[in-house]
Amino acid sequence: MTRKFFGTDGIRGRTNAGVMTAETAMRVGQAAGNYFVRGKHRHRVVIGKDTRLSGYMMESALVAGFTSVGMDVIMTGPLPTPAIALLTREMRADLGVMISASHNLFADNGIKLFGPDGFKLSDEAEAEIEALLDVEPTLATAENIGRARRIDDARGRYIHAVKNSVGNDVRFDSLKVVVDCAHGAAYQVAPSAIWELGAEVITLGVNPNGTNINDGVGSTSIEALQAKVVAEGAHIGIALDGDADRLIVVDEKGRKVDGDQIMALIASRMHEKGSLKGGGVVATVMSNLGLERFLQGQGLTLERTKVGDRYVLERMKEGGFNVGGEQSGHMIMLDHTTTGDGTVAAMRVLASLVRSGKPASEILHLFDPVPQLLKNVRYDGGAPLENVTVQQVIAEAEAELEGKGRLVIRPSGTEPVIRVMAEGDDASQVEAVVDRVCDAVRTAA
Known part of the structure; x- marks a missing residue:
């Protein structure tokens, strides 16, 4: 089936052009709502967004669509994609929606859907919802139209979960960390979580104005972070993207550390502790051969999938793996998250830095990438x-x-x-x- 709306990661495009319009968003809300309205309980959807100007428009349109078919809506405001996946599961919602175009600039936007288990929808489920976009929606009767409300404690819930991803004995008091949030969804929660564990936090990209997301900052534009780490004498730099589902690191010398090196660190540390599952790591065909050789030297495997964190996740679930990711920085740690989570991955890197007592340049360059x-x-x-x-x-x-x-x-x-x-x-x-x-x-x- 040829898809008109859904791509490899939900629906994405230029705002007010093509598929990414308020009309489409409302239709998606109605179609997804009709797809997930099953049973006689009050149906609920959690909607989050990043900091794009168009997020307000898309949020309002989605709310209209979902409530029109009888679903209650909970709005969180700006929060990372993994936070919406978490809240969908914790709040026993039928569906979660993240409004974001990830690492793209502000003029683009997108819609990602999560099922009640907090995982991204399967290709089959997305295809069924897309088919419903061409069908007149089943609207709720007047007395059964959904209600919408905003919740105030969503940030706190996510920060608590992020801190719990590392041991209770871990503190970051000795660290000076530069945190670049790309003027995106994590601009409040990521610096707060790291600061609450004791680190001295220097921030970049934490002043969103609706149009500056990913603009010269974040995981796809790390030059400012590299300069800041060196200038401040920081131990490490953390770069997230617009919806904070990916992580790129900068060591104390200002050198970039990509997802392959991060996976090497996390997997080897977990292997030492006996907590790595599946006998290796899942990554995509784009991960460097150097990572594969490093893991083989540890007695571990590297399983490859086609590009896209959803395909990495599918293989992880099939094979019982708990660590996977992409060279671009998506890090999936199934013991703690159901999707890529840059902040959780950053916490694990910082914990390794503290426990090792070694500089980031030593622990984060575990193999030489091949050309x-x-x-x-x-x-x-x-x-x-x-x-x-x-x-x-x-x-x-x-x-x-x-x-x-x-x-x-x-x-x-x-x-x-x-x-x-x-x-x-x-x-x-x-x-x-x-x-x-x-x-x-x-x-x-």
């Missing part, structure tokens, strides 16, 4: 990956890298782009392979 190169090729139409010549070039490239590296080729799920990634021990070979494949795709496109 990795990613290039995008835009095409106007057709299916360039089905071209015989392209397939032959890809086969030759894979044979050349066999035993020395990897080649990953995938079409983008959101735009007409083919992503070509290769990695291996020889940087010049990697670059040559990527260029050959890109040239073949470009010629066929």
Whole structure:
């Protein structure tokens, strides 16, 4: 089934253009509401958002949609995506909704849906809801229209859960931490949680104005954080994205630490304590070969999925893993969360820093990444990956890298782009392979 609305992570697009309009949001509320109204109890949905200007509009439209089909609505205001997943489960809600376009700039927005268990909806459930968007909704009778209310203690509930993700004996009194919240959803809760455990907290990106989310700050723009860590003599820097489901770290020298290195630290520490489940870690095809080799040296495995934290999560649940993530910074720790949670992952990194007594530059660079190169090729139409010549070039490239590296080729799920990634021990070979494949795709496109 071709999807018009849902992509790899809910619905996302430019606000007031295409699918991301108030009208669409109201229809999504009605369709999702009709899908989840089952049984005779009062049905409830939790709605959170990040700090985008359009969040107010989308929130109001969703409230109208859900209440019109008889669902009561609880609004939390700005909160991280994982907080909405948590509250959905804790409040026995039928559904959770996060209004966010994650790491995108303010002009975009999106809608993510969580089931009553706090997990993102399956592809099948999203497809059924999308089908309902083309059907006239079943509206509630006048006396059964839903009610809407805001709750005031949502931030406190989430901060409490975040602190509980580390041991009761852990304190951060010795740490000076720079926390960059991308002017996004975690601008209050992340600095508060870290400060409450004793750290000296220096903040960046905590003054949202509706249009500055992810603008020059956050996990996709860490230059300001790198400079601040060095200037302040901080022990570590923490960078979240707009909805705080991903984490990138900066060590005391100002060097970037990506999700692969964070997974290496968390997994190895948990393995030492005997708390790592599944015998390894789940990541995507984009994670560096260096991570795989490091884990193998620890007697652990790296299981790969296609790109998207939802696919990582699916494999984690299937295989009984409790640690997974993406190179881009999504960290899923199933003992504590049901989705990626940058703040929880940051707490684990800070706890390891305290317990080790070593600098971040030592504990957060556990392996040397092999040279990795990613290039995008835009095409106007057709299916360039089905071209015989392209397939032959890809086969030759894979044979050349066999035993020395990897080649990953995938079409983008959101735009007409083919992503070509290769990695291996020889940087010049990697670059040559990527260029050959890109040239073949470009010629066929």
